[in-house]
Amino acid sequence: MVSMLFAACGENTKVKIEYDHPELYSVGDATLSQPISGISVDWVCGNVDIRYTDDTAVRIYEEIQKGFLPLTDSLRMFYLVDEDGELEIRFCGPYKYRYGDMKNLRKHLHIEVPRGMELKDIEIDGLETGVVIENVVSRELTVDGVKINVNADYHDALPNEIDIDGLQCLLALHVVPETAGLSIGMWA
Numbered sequence: 204m205v206s207m208l209f210a211a212c213g214e215n216t217k218v219k220i221e222y223d224h225p226e227l228y229s230v231g232d233a234t235l236s237q238p239i240s241g242i243s244v245d246w247v248c249g250n251v252d253i254r255y256t257d258d259t260a261v262r263i264y265e266e267i268q269k270g271f272l273p274l275t276d277s278l279r280m281f282y283l284v285d286e287d288g289e290l291e292i293r294f295c296g297p298y299k300y301r302y303g304d305m306k307n308l309r310k311h312l313h314i315e316v317p318r319g320m321e322l323k324d325i326e327i328d329g330l331e332t333g334v335v336i337e338n339v340v341s342r343e344l345t346v347d348g349v350k351i352n353v354n355a356d357y358h359d360a361l362p363n364e365i366d367i368d369g370l371q372c373l374l375a376l377h378v379v380p381e382t383a384g385l386s387i388g389m390w391a
Contacts, residue, residue: 220247221297228281228293232264240288241324241341242314246332247294249310253325254337256315263292268309280312289323290314325362327351346372 222245239261244251256262265280277296284290292312316322322341327334329348336344336355344362346353348369356377367374 219299220245220293220295222293225281225297228283228291228296230276230281230296231279233262233282235261235263235284235290237284238288238320239284239290239316239322241290241322241326242316243289243291243324243326244312244314244328245293246310246312246327246329248308248331249294249312250333250335251312251314251327251329252335252337253314253316253339254335255318255339257318258315259317261290261317261320262313262315263290264313266311266313268311278308280310327353346374348372 236259242253263280263282267274277298279295281293281296282291292314294310316339322339324343324345325336325339325341326343326345327348328346329351331350332348332352334346334351334353334355336353338356338358340357340360341362343364343366344353344355345366346369347367349371351369351372352375353367353373354375354377358378361378365374365376
């Protein structure tokens with residue numbers, strides 16, 4: 204479980220990022236040969252792209268905006284594949300940061316999943332995050348946080364359940380007419 208604690212996000216507001224057992228996580232870009240069952244991403248101030256690849260391995264990597272110095276290990280992405288096969292990705296190591304520093308960092312996360320690998324779920328928890336999901340099939344899509352824009356293209360199959368919860372979260376869902384069974388329910 205990740206906790207991102209912040210008040211009104213001024214430049215000097217402290218952001219506390221913490222999660223259970225950070226010592227079990229690996230740091231930085233990776234190519235994972237084992238299959239994964241789902242994706243859980245906690246991201247702050249940047250973009251997340253989830254796409255299919257013709258490779259046979261899952262690949263995760265991050266880019267930083269031009270002009271930003273190389274990242275220390277504590278500011279690089281942390282990841283873990285848990286005992287259920289869920290890929291968990293965290294924006295950085297647990298720490299207290301100034302919101303202005305995080306906002307200026309603007310990292311871009313890329314997740315490439317082998318074509319045909321169906322995921323149980325994709326979960327995005329974030330703050331000022333743009334998300335692109337390009338036809339990656341999952342049974343569930345969950346988005347939670349503040350100022351998250353999701354663009355999801357589905358050509359083959361839609362998730363059975365889409366749950367958007369948060370403040371200023373937007374979902375743009377692009378489907379082809381052949382995608383059957385789409386119904387949208389909204390409640391407050």
